[in-house]
């Protein structure tokens with residue numbers, strides 16, 4: 001650490017230092033728990049406050065996330081945050097995927113650790129409650145303003161103002177909070193895709209018939225980039241995503257034969273839960289935010305756009321980036337310069353973004369031209385291509401890895417063979 005940083009109070013957060021974390025999702029709770037654990041390792045006592053607008057612990061709020069938690073989530077939570085993974089909340093274990101495109105489908109079962117599927121609201125509440133039990137202050141209110149000074153940051157909330165040495169922005173894609181930082185420090189939120197999400201309870205037999213695989217769809221549509229049906233404990237979560245998806249597009253998606261065939265007894269929709277098939281709207285980041293670090297602030301998870309492009313594993317990335325931010329705050333400092341170490345630590349995500357974007361473009365184009373069916377047929381005869389499809393759909397590997405796996409002479413031969421068959 002440079003002497004200048006220490007002199008300006010922008011060095012590593014010292015004993016007695018104060019952090020305010022805005023947002024109590026996986027990124028926010030993860031940052032709070034990671035800061036506490038890292039500070040203790042370094043023999044420092046710091047004061048951490050999480051500001052969360054929702055009453056997550058009461059389980060009242062709906063979260064649109066499908067709740068599929070991908071590896072290495074368990075290792076991050078247990079080994080890095082030092083929190084037992086909430087296995088009791090796992091409604092289902094996802095054993096694999098079925099990829100559908102252009103009237104073709106392929107089962108993709110990987111050999112790696114399965115993903116866990118659970119109600120996101122319960123996962124978030126569990127992490128936040130653990131933070132509270134460990135002495136981290138949780139302020140149930142919305143942050144309504146941020147004010148940066150040379151020696152401190154003031155965070156205004158709906159009840160009392162808070163003063164901190166550094167602020168962690170873990171507010172996801174909340175537009176209002178993004179605007180506060182845009183005004184205060186020139187932050188620009190990440191570009192995002194929109195999503196429509198709905199639920200369907202097909203009953204016990206229907207759930208058994210559906211099985212434990214996620215069905216992923218690449219429709220031949222100008223507007224839907226991908227769709228998915230995820231089995232949860234007693235229902236199926238159905239979602240579509242694209243630049244601007246809406247209810248008409250979801251109606252159309254649900255009416256397509258490939259989706260109808262995958263949904264058990266769909267004609268009975270509403271029989272088990274009359275409120276089935278109500279539509280909710282959400283957003284995914286699909287690129288990086290701008291100016292997401294600076295003197296006395298750092299953003300993690302969705303707020304930074306630090307997620308895998310196209311098919312993200314947002315919860316895992318939110319926790320991963322919060323751990324990295326905590327380490328930098330305590331070991332390097334809280335200045336724009338010190339946060340360069342945060343950018344360096346996240347290169348596994350940022351360097352993969354161009355590959356993810358290229359993959360997104362190629363997949364959408366191939367699906368729209370009706371060529372994804374050819375890739376699926378080719379993958380039936382090429383283990384490497386099949387593995388690459390699994391890694392892309394499951395988000396178990398980086399896109400760099402996926403592209404390398406797919407670009408082999410054998411895979412090219414299999415694709416040409418399938419094309420001219």
Ligand SMILES: Cc1cc2nc3c(=O)[nH]c(=O)nc-3n(C[C@H](O)[C@H](O)[C@H](O)COP(=O)(O)OP(=O)(O)OC[C@H]3O[C@@H](n4cnc5c(N)ncnc54)[C@H](O)[C@@H]3O)c2cc1C
Pocket residue numbers: 022023024025026027028051052053054064065066067068069070141142143144170171172173174177195196197239282283284300301302303307312313314315316318
């Ligand atoms: C339809 C859909 C399905 C998805 N499915 C999956 C999936 O299966 N698996 C997966 O890993 N990811 C999935 N994601 C992505 C995942 O939801 C996000 O990547 C993840 O939630 C990011 O975590 P975060 O902590 O950065 O932000 P968030 O989870 O968005 O948390 C932000 C928190 O900040 C709070 N907040 C915001 N502003 C303020 C304020 N001013 N004051 C106080 N509190 C504030 C909010 O209330 C919220 O609790 C999905 C996303 C969508 C839209």
